[in-house]
Amino acid sequence: MVFKPFRLALIQLGNITANKTDNLKHARDMILKAAANSKKPDLIVLPECFNSPYGHKHFPVYAETIAESESVKMLSAAAKETNTWLIGGSIPERDGEQLYNTCTVYSPQGDLVATHRKVHLFDIDIPGKITFKESETLSPGTTTNYFDTEFARIGLGICYDIRFPELSMISARQGCHVLIYPGAFNLTTGPLHWELLQRSRAVDNQVFFATCSPARDLTAGYHAWGHSMVVDPMAKVLVEAAEAEEIVFADIDPALLESARAGIPVTTQRRFDVYPDVSEGK
Ligand SMILES: O=C(O)CCC(=O)C(=O)O
Numbered sequence: 001m002v003f004k005p006f007r008l009a010l011i012q013l014g015n016i017t018a019n020k021t022d023n024l025k026h027a028r029d030m031i032l033k034a035a036a037n038s039k040k041p042d043l044i045v046l047p048e049c050f051n052s053p054y055g056h057k058h059f060p061v062y063a064e065t066i067a068e069s070e071s072v073k074m075l076s077a078a079a080k081e082t083n084t085w086l087i088g089g090s091i092p093e094r095d096g097e098q099l100y101n102t103c104t105v106y107s108p109q110g111d112l113v114a115t116h117r118k119v120h121l122f123d124i125d126i127p128g129k130i131t132f133k134e135s136e137t138l139s140p141g142t143t144t145n146y147f148d149t150e151f152a153r154i155g156l157g158i159c160y161d162i163r164f165p166e167l168s169m170i171s172a173r174q175g176c177h178v179l180i181y182p183g184a185f186n187l188t189t190g191p192l193h194w195e196l197l198q199r200s201r202a203v204d205n206q207v208f209f210a211t212c213s214p215a216r217d218l219t220a221g222y223h224a225w226g227h228s229m230v231v232d233p234m235a236k237v238l239v240e241a242a243e244a245e246e247i248v249f250a251d252i253d254p255a256l257l258e259s260a261r262a263g264i265p266v267t268t269q270r271r272f273d274v275y276p277d278v279s280e281g282k
Contacts, residue, residue: 003177003254006151009034009041010228013050014215014245023051024074035082039249045212046089048159048182054222056137063094072104080110085149089182090158098139103156103182105147116156117141120164129188144170152177159183162197165204166278172205173279177257183211190225203235206260206267208252216243233260
């Protein structure tokens with residue numbers, strides 16, 4: 001499987017309003033801006049729920065079917081126009097009666113090459129801090145997903161999916177070199193767990209791990225943590241955004257994955273005679 005050096009751009013998108021048309025226009029402008037940067041990224045990433053305010057009551061209002069989605073049309077056209085791979089964050093998706101939190105991925109030709117429906121819904125209740133119940137309106141995805149580019153195999157997840165090591169483990173054992181999760185942690189769990197979980201998933205699996213969050217907006221109903229990040233296979237943070245809108249770039253160097261695996265060979269020391277391989281049959 002090909003793994004070559006490439007450059008990643010994470011768009012920590014701000015100004016996500018109640019107006020979808022404005023959100024799509026702003027996201028498009030930022031994709032064009034990232035692509036026009038002298039750093040010339042090979043892959044651009046948007047955050048979770050980039051076209052709608054984040055909240056289960058908003059999902060039914062903003063949901064689109066993939067076949068008729070104006071968001072998908074915009075993302076496909078932007079990928080083609082910039083001739084760049086694009087992970088289109090996530091959008092509320094409608095499929096019949098069901099709604100999903102769905103990530104869509106585009107080739108530089110503008111083809112929709114992969115989707116990932118958030119597998120683990122964000123249902124938490126920390127009294128006095130945060131209560132959120134995506135399952136009030138969303139259904140969970142039922143598949144693990146990755147896509148291949150000319151430079152790497154890339155595994156997908158969305159936000160809360162990061163808390164479930166099995167998903168990352170399965171992607172890594174399917175040969176993914178880089179795991180990319182659009183996400184939107186909050187001001188309670190963000191400071192404690194956002195970086196910790198990414199560095200854990202990276203070091204567990206000796207892969208690169210990246211997240212892309214919306215910018216923090218204290219006037220919005222949901223306060224995103226921000227801090228979009230790229231972590232290397234030794235769990236070193238390569239780049240981290242602050243809270244405001246920002247585009248951050250990272251060079252993904254396969255030599256770092258190779259040296260991590262050579263120096264600490266856990267990938268060949270697993271004891272599937274003692275515990276099961278969660279990727280078996282996947
Ligand atoms: O796991 C967390 O603390 C936050 C998850 C989240 O915000 C999400 O899944 O959208």
